[in-house]
Every structure is written in structure tokens, then in C-alpha cells.
Amino acid sequence: MATGRTHRPATRSRGIPEATVARLPLYLRALTALSERSVPTVSSEELAAAAGVNSAKLRKDFSYLGSYGTRGVGYDVEYLVYQISRELGLTQDWPVVIVGIGNLGAALANYGGFASRGFRVAALIDADPAMAGTPVAGIPVQHTDELERIVGDNGVSIGVISTPAGAAQQVCDRLVAAGVTSILNFAPTVLSVPDGVDVRKVDLSIELQILAFHEQRKSGEETAESSPDPAAPPVRSVTGSRKGPDGDMPAVMPA
Amino acid sequence: MATGRTHRPATRSRGIPEATVARLPLYLRALTALSERSVPTVSSEELAAAAGVNSAKLRKDFSYLGSYGTRGVGYDVEYLVYQISRELGLTQDWPVVIVGIGNLGAALANYGGFASRGFRVAALIDADPAMAGTPVAGIPVQHTDELERIVGDNGVSIGVISTPAGAAQQVCDRLVAAGVTSILNFAPTVLSVPDGVDVRKVDLSIELQILAFHEQRKSGEETAESSPDPAAPPVRSVTGSRKGPDGDMPAVMPA
DNA sequence: CGCTGTGAAAGACTTCACAGCA
DNA sequence: TGCTGTGAAGTCTTTCACAGCG
Numbered sequence: 001m002a003t004g005r006t007h008r009p010a011t012r013s014r015g016i017p018e019a020t021v022a023r024l025p026l027y028l029r030a031l032t033a034l035s036e037r038s039v040p041t042v043s044s045e046e047l048a049a050a051a052g053v054n055s056a057k058l059r060k061d062f063s064y065l066g067s068y069g070t071r072g073v074g075y076d077v078e079y080l081v082y083q084i085s086r087e088l089g090l091t092q093d094w095p096v097v098i099v100g101i102g103n104l105g106a107a108l109a110n111y112g113g114f115a116s117r118g119f120r121v122a123a124l125i126d127a128d129p130a131m132a133g134t135p136v137a138g139i140p141v142q143h144t145d146e147l148e149r150i151v152g153d154n155g156v157s158i159g160v161i162s163t164p165a166g167a168a169q170q171v172c173d174r175l176v177a178a179g180v181t182s183i184l185n186f187a188p189t190v191l192s193v194p195d196g197v198d199v200r201k202v203d204l205s206i207e208l209q210i211l212a213f214h215e216q217r218k219s220g221e222e223t224a225e226s227s228p229d230p231a232a233p234p235v236r237s238v239t240g241s242r243k244g245p246d247g248d249m250p251a252v253m254p255a
Numbered sequence: 256m257a258t259g260r261t262h263r264p265a266t267r268s269r270g271i272p273e274a275t276v277a278r279l280p281l282y283l284r285a286l287t288a289l290s291e292r293s294v295p296t297v298s299s300e301e302l303a304a305a306a307g308v309n310s311a312k313l314r315k316d317f318s319y320l321g322s323y324g325t326r327g328v329g330y331d332v333e334y335l336v337y338q339i340s341r342e343l344g345l346t347q348d349w350p351v352v353i354v355g356i357g358n359l360g361a362a363l364a365n366y367g368g369f370a371s372r373g374f375r376v377a378a379l380i381d382a383d384p385a386m387a388g389t390p391v392a393g394i395p396v397q398h399t400d401e402l403e404r405i406v407g408d409n410g411v412s413i414g415v416i417s418t419p420a421g422a423a424q425q426v427c428d429r430l431v432a433a434g435v436t437s438i439l440n441f442a443p444t445v446l447s448v449p450d451g452v453d454v455r456k457v458d459l460s461i462e463l464q465i466l467a468f469h470e471q472r473k474s475g476e477e478t479a480e481s482s483p484d485p486a487a488p489p490v491r492s493v494t495g496s497r498k499g500p501d502g503d504m505p506a507v508m509p510a
Numbered sequence: 511c512g513c514t515g516t517g518a519a520a521g522a523c524t525t526c527a528c529a530g531c532a
Numbered sequence: 533t534g535c536t537g538t539g540a541a542g543t544c545t546t547t548c549a550c551a552g553c554g
Contacts, residue, residue, distance in 0.1 A: 044537095
């Protein structure tokens with residue numbers, strides 16, 4: 001997860017810690033599943049397991065919302081679903097636009113999770129005139145020229161950018177100028193936005209790189225978690241010249 | 256961002272804090288861009304701006320890797336690119352498999368960021384026999400039956416799951432059994448995996464929900480950041496019955 | 511003089527462990 | 533008795549601010 005430059009002063013947004021907010025959707029999903037199976041109540045232990053967190057954390061998280069549980073019993077599933085939905089602002093529905101209808105944009109348009117949870121895809125927008133009119137996921141694609149009008153007419157405040165990196169900042173600027181104040185960015189670029197606009201970023205290759213880091217460590221330390229590990233420790237430079245933990249520059253740069 | 260159940264004991268993986276690891280790909284991307292423009296050196300201030308973080312954080316992050324800068328000057332771009340790549344394990348290349356070639360899987364297969372950064376898509380796998388053979392992004396889709404063989408033959412240790420939620424756990428189990436130890440999960444489910452397997456999750460609707468939360472606050476507090484805010488503060492229940500900050504249960508549940 | 515590298519302080523988040531209510 | 537709600541402790545992360553090197 002990453003929040004762009006101009007987020008709220010990093011502090012809690014009216015009392016609820018950011019880390020808690022980030023988990024509410026997780027709880028909500030688990031609760032919805034229970035609700036569909038008509039389970040009336042859950043304990044913090046059960047719900048935590050279903051959401052993939054530990055129960056102390058879950059109870060602490062819920063304590064920021066209020067006292068919604070019953071001691072000795074647990075939480076009322078329906079009631080909690082409602083409270084969390086309300087807290088997240090999902091009791092109203094949010095029109096969103098998706099800009100950039102390539103493979104990823106199409107995947108997003110088809111993604112069921114949007115429609116089911118307070119979001120409505122108000123429009124699909126692409127710069128390619130050839131796509132105009134063609135429906136994707138039942139929604140016709142419109143040309144970028146229409147962006148401002150679409151945002152204005154529909155009162156869109158959330159935009160999703162799934163364009164190539166090169167176009168992202170420009171699209172972002174136009175969305176913001178048109179009135180969008182929250183952006184979900186899939187393009188691999190840092191967007192700069194004015195104060196008051198939230199940006200969240202999802203970056204596929206970054207996630208993979210983080211996995212690679214851990215994967216590398218696994219093979220490296222087959223034997224011990226405690227050994228000094230010959231290749232890695234970030235010891236300070238010893239010689240005068242700039243020098244890292246191990247080797248020098250390679251002759252050929254890795255792509 | 257979220258790491259699945261069984262991550263390393265939450266502690267640093269040989270000295271480098273997890274939060275720092277998560278930012279290294281960001282720095283790497285910014286540095287690569289500078290490198291392509293043949294910029295020889297950057298200051299922490301400039302690089303931080305390009306990566307969207309503040310400079311103190313960046314310097315602290317780099318301090319975990321070693322002393323790679325030159326006081327009064329800045330950092331050598333090429334050198335840093337190499338050091339970070341090595342730290343992330345990107346100097347070797349990682350074969351990955353993508354399981355579930357729907358819209359999203361296809362988008363991932365086409366995503367240039369993979370190939371360019373130490374990752375190689377070794378195979379695309381789907382359960383639909385009708386897709387077998389059809390190439391996506393130039394790579395033929397193979398049937399799920401082949402999963403174990405493919406993972407074994409190619410020494411795949413990283414798997415990407417882009418199946419529907421219902422199939423994800425089963426696919427995950429098979430990947431793990433076949434030898435995969437890192438998983439990037441796009442399916443909206445909590446995966447359970449044995450110790451030693453890393454899971455990272457990317458969830459589109461969760462990101463949107465977090466944006467909605469902040470968006471909701473914006474309209475609510477037009478006037479003051481400091482006012483008590485009539486609708487939200489998580490005051491403890493006053494009456495005896497379970498009750499939240501505001502209203503009671505709605506007559507009709509929101510979808 | 512400018513910019514890195516880093517102790518030390520501040521802050522955010524998680525975990526512990528148990529009081530207290532149903 | 534069983535499970536929630538929460539102070540207090542512990543851990544991780546960020547920020548500050550400046551010493552010290554090129």
C-alpha cells in the first residue's frame with residue numbers, strides 16, 4: 001500500500017488510525033461472507049481468523065468505532081456490517097470513472113468487487129478514438145475529450161487511472177481540475193497533486209520486488225536465522241572509497 | 256499493501272526494516288529514470304522528490320544498506336541502481352507463473368514492468384481447457400493439470416494468483432505443494448499457507464474503500480479540521496444497549 | 511559550504527494481559 | 533464462565549537536527 005504525496009498530515013482522520021481504516025474493508029468482507037451464510041454472531045477470535053489478523057488487533061480496531069460487541073458472546077454480524085459500511089462511507093454510492101481501458105482497465109471494469117460495495121462505474125474513458133462506443137463490461141467507452149463533462153455531470157469524486165505511465169500525470173491533472181479529489185493510480189509513476197487530493201497507488205511490479213527480496217533471503221539463510229550471514233549485513237564502509245557490503249560495480253549493468 | 260498470515264516474525268529480515276524494503280522499489284524506479292536520462296548524481300532531496308517521499312526518510316533508508324553517498328555531492332545514480340537491485344535480489348531473474356488468465360491475468364501477462372525488472376513469466380496457467388494453447392502476450396496458456404510440472408521444471412518460486420476468489424486457496428495449495436514459496440494474490444480472499452511461505456495481497460476494492468473513507472470525511476468537515484465533528488467521533492456508548500456513535504440499525508441493509 | 515549519515519526524540523502501531531460486563 | 537474493551541508495555545517507523553566529511 002502506498003499513499004501519494006499529499007495525504008492527510010499522516011495523522012488519524014478524526015480519531016481512527018490509518019492502519020485501522022486499512023483493515024476495515026478486510027473485516028467487512030469477512031463479515032459479509034458470514035452474513036451470507038446467515039451466521040448471527042462471531043467472536044473476535046473467529047472473525048480475526050477469517051480476516052487474517054490476530055484477535056487483539058481486531059478488538060482494538062473495533063474499539064475505535066465504538067462498543068459494538070457483547071461480552072461473553074461476540075459481535076452481531078449484521079449490525080457490524082452496517083456500522084463498518086457506514087464508517088467507510090459505503091452506505092452512499094460513489095460514482096467512479098476509469099481512465100485508460102487497456103487490459104488492466106478492462107479487468108477493473110469487469111471487477112465485480114466494485115459494484116457490489118458502494119461503487120458504481122459511471123464511465124470508462126480512453127484516449128483511443130477507435131475504442132469509443134465499444135462497450136466493455138457493458139459500459140460504453142468514451143473519449144478523453146469528454147472527461148471533464150463526464151466528471152461534472154456525474155459528480156464523480158473518485159477516479160481510477162490505468163493508463164500507461166506517460167499519460168498518468170496529465171490525466172490526473174485533468175481529473176483534479178474537473179473536481180476529482182481521490183485517485184487510485186495503477187500507473188507506475190508518482191503523481192503530484194494539490195493539497196486535499198488523496199492518491200493511493202497500486203503497483204504490481206513493486207509487490208513482486210518485495211517478494212523477491214524475501215525470497216532471496218530464504219535461499220541465503222537455509223541454515224540459521226542467527227548466523228551473521230556472510231553476504232548481507234549492512235556494515236559501514238571501512239575503506240575511504242564508497243563501497244557497499246560486498247562487491248564493487250559490475251562491468252555490465254543489469255537491465 | 257498487506258502481507259499474508261505467515262510472514263517472517265514481523266521483524267527485520269537481516270537488519271533492513273520492512274518499511275524500508277517496501278520503498279526500495281520506489282527508489283529504484285526513480286533512479287532508473289534518472290539513469291536513462293544519463294543523470295550522473297542526485298541529492299537525497301531530488302531523489303526523494305522523484306520517489307514521493309521526504310529526504311530524511313530516504314537517507315535513513317539508504318543508511319541501512321551502507322554508505323553509498325558522497326557528502327556535499329549526493330549519490331552516484333548507476334552505483335545506487337546496482338546496489339538496490341542487488342539488495343532486492345533483482346540481479347538474478349525470477350521465473351514466475353501466473354494462474355488464472357482472465358482479464359486481470361492477461362493484463363499482468365502484458366505488463367511490461369515484470370520482464371524489465373528481474374522477472375520472467377515462465378508460464379500462464381488457466382483451468383479453462385478452451386484457452387489452452389491460445390497465446391496471451393505471446394505466451395501460450397497451459398492447463399492447470401500442468402501446474403506441478405511447470406513449477407518443477409522451471410524452478411518457479413514465485414506465483415501470481417489472479418483466479419476468482421473461489422479457486423484461489425486450492426491453486427495456492429497446489430503452488431505451495433509444488434514448491435512455490437512466495438505468492439502474490441489478487442483474489443479477494445485470505446489465503447492460508449504454511450510457515451515459510453510469503454503472501455502479499457493486492458485488492459482493488461479495498462483500495463477504493465479506503466479512498467471512500469477519506470472522501471467521506473472531506474465533505475463532512477468542509478469548515479474545520481479542529482471542530483468536534485457532529486457525526487463521527489467514536490464516543491463510547493452511553494446507554495446500556497449496544498449503540499454506535501449515531502443512528503441505529505437501518506430497516507433495510509445496504510447491499 | 512553543502513549534503514550525507516545517524517543518534518536521539520517523537521509518534522504510530524501492535525501486543526499483552528486482565529478488569530469487568532453479560 | 534466467556535469474551536469484549538482497553539490501559540500499559542513493547543516494537544517499529546518517522547522525523548528532527550546536527551556532527552562530520554568531501
